[in-house]
Amino acid sequence: MTATGRPPYPHVYQINLSDGGVPKRPVLEAVITTTGVEGDRQRNLKVHGGPYRALCLFSQDLIERLQDEGHSIEAGSSGENLTIAGLEWEKLSR
Secondary structure, three states: OOOOOOOOOOEEEEEEEOOOOOOOEEEOOOOEEOOEEOOOOOOOOOOOOOOOOOOOEEEHHHHHHHHHOOOOOOOOOOOOOEEEEOOOHHHOOO
16 A cells, blocks of 8 residues: 555546536446446536447546645546546556
8 A cells, every 4th residue: 555545556546426417426336338337427418428438537646636736626526437546647548
């Protein structure tokens, strides 16, 4: 474990769902399909959901930096389904 009490590798910090809109609320588990996360709703299906927009990720590390700057942001408040910690985002590709 690191000084933050987290594993020293990338991991899911929180899973988030909503009945439409934000914030999304934490859940213990979820099923992810090609059309999205079961139990998660989007209000505007023209720009959300579907096989190319099925899952939204956001960085817990960035959330904590923003909190340190005084921003009122929490896991799920940006509408992400998975809040990820410890990931080097610049190494991801499409």
